[in-house]
Amino acid sequence: MKKHICSPLIGLAIIFAAQFPASAENNQKLEVFSWWTSGGEAAALDALFQTYKRQYPGIEIINATVAGGGGSAARPVLQTRLAGGNPPDTWQTHPGWELLGQYVEAGYCLPIGDIYKSEGWEKVVPQQLIDLLSRNGKPYAVLCGIHRGNDLWYNKKLLDKNGITVGDSMSFDEFFAACEKLKAAGITPLAVGDSGIWATAQLFENTLLGTVGPDAWKALFSGKMSFDDPKVKQAAKTYGRMLDYQNPDHSALTWDQATKAVMEGRCAFTSMGDWAHGEFTKANLEDNKDFGWVTCPGTNGAFIIVADGFPLAKGAPHSEAATDWLKSIGSKEAQEAFNPLKGSIPVRTDVDKSKFGPYLQWSMQSFSKDALLPSVVHGEAAPAAFQQALNDAITQFVVDKNAEALSAALVQAAKDSNIAK
């Protein structure tokens, strides 16, 4: 009988004994939650870790990654941890709504304005960008790199062969003229890989921006302009016209398979964020020789931001190490190590441009002068509910091409997610 009473006591003792050393070395650890698990992303994340370890030695990093494209598997895990009061010290998030609406408003993050001040970031990070990270004038996250969403990539050799030249910008008319010419030559003009629907939703996003322009873009997502506007319907029709030129097997492909179709000359154009650039370089293709890029039709002078950053968790178990982490990823050293690997550009405008290739230099140039806009497909311009409703409306639109129904669905979505009253 004695044995039965004793064993739970021993168990408890072991649990307590295990607790104490753990809390003693609490500040020697840092837990970073992200969904960067694939090749280039994991390497870029590791570059951040290495920089951090150099700058703040002696701290053990817990790399809490959950695999799955775009964080589809990671977000539910993160949400459960936050709701359960067990936050990681810091986690990967997009600026705009995802950061502010989901995490800041729910009270899961602490403001970090003093880090921005002490590190002097207010001078080197564009104010438009800080605005996307701020609520009531206080920033809540540090970005480590910026991707551009509104790029149109093309197979340069294929276009040359068909006598099509692309200038510094492209209008819708020029785009459709090129498509007609390619179609007549028996080439599929546009590659889309929408098996996860967001790739074609992004094509719509770029077309919408190209049709309404940056000011109306901001008005749409702040509720000052309705999705019932004739311009939105016109954008939907233009987007529908583009879909007439897409590859027939689009719904079986992913975005990278569509990019591959452009590389291999099966298709001429693809509209994709500049993570596609990584695919081109991986295939040993050369900027401006094998492939080229231009801003999506009509979007010259606008830069759709798809960025990743890290906030500071409220109640972070290792808050000091987490603060150091934020200082580290915003440093010049980390930004210069991370971004060439990730294929993105630094958020700071004072980095050494020579470390970046022709495309990224072009993107940095545009970043420093263009209107910086949040992406809706990547959860920055609108709440997750709107993002899902947009994806659903696009899924329907790809089949029925009903511009009125798309516009009506977006009006309803804006109402449901409190963008518009």
Place this chain on the structure above:
Amino acid sequence: MKFVAGDSASQGSHLSPAAAAPATTLSHQASRGQVKKSRFHFSDQSLAPLLLAPAMTLIMIFVYVFIAVTVWVSLSRWGTLRVNLDLREPFGATYAQMFSMPRWHANLRNVVVFTTLFLSLSISMGLLLALCLDRRLIGHTLFRNVFLFPYALSFIVTGIVWRWIFNPETGINILLDVLGINKLMVAMGGPALHPGWTTDPSVIFSLNSWLGAIFPAVKGLSIQLGIPVAMIPVVIAAAWQLTGFAMSMYIAGLAAIPHDLREAARIDGASEIQTYTKVIIPLLRPVTVSTAIILGHVSLKIFDLIFAMTGVGPGFATDVPGIFVFDQTFKATRYNLGAAASVIMLLLVSIIIVPYLWSSLRKR
């Protein structure tokens, strides 16, 4: 249990060993030749609920209380990441909203189409295979296992493999070229076959105009009521996996049919086919009902196979309520909408399960 028996051997028990541990008690009786009457005696009737209590409590909490919570969430205002359990006004607004969504219409259509096609395919194939194997052909044990093996796979694996098979550029369509079927088609003056399989957004056997004449509400639907072509490959994949299960159910059912019944049928002059259609298949009816119910509730709740194979499909051609719940709850963080869809899924399953339980309980 162990130490109750030990105690009773030494000093008598608080619990009656007769009720608590009949097996050990028997050995005591044998060794001592007498039964000690304990002070507190529990009859079987009063002990049964006591022993069932822990399991019942757990089921009450983790099944029924959670169902109640889900119903409450579906009626609440919890539409963002922040928990908000206040009732949403007007009552049931989330359900009203869901039933006006074209995506949900497509879901309901798909779940009906999928269940019907999947059940008929896997049950008929399962019966056919079981009857073949029942004839004791050469290698029937080998084939019995071969047909049952897919059942051991996870739906995710099945989904990914069949996704590759039905990819229009790299999959089964290459077979059409290699086997010369397309050459034959062209030679016969027809077009070369190049089906889009899971990428085909069209809906065949559309009933909209026909139903619209009877129910004017159908005319307002933005979806086509019919069989989405992209659903057919999914049905094939699901049936491939679960036909083996139906087959093993039928093999068990066939084994239970007494041999003299077949002989009696033969003596009465029934032909081989008549023996099956008039005697054996009618006797297998209970097996068919059980199989249909088990497969039916699998099919109503299906998520993993479709998620891995096609996702929502072109124009929601292969979307099902399970995927809808996942998207709305975890991607859109509209917890009330996800919960509402879950409640409807539960009701759909209940439509199948409850009458079955009712009839099987009544028989007892």
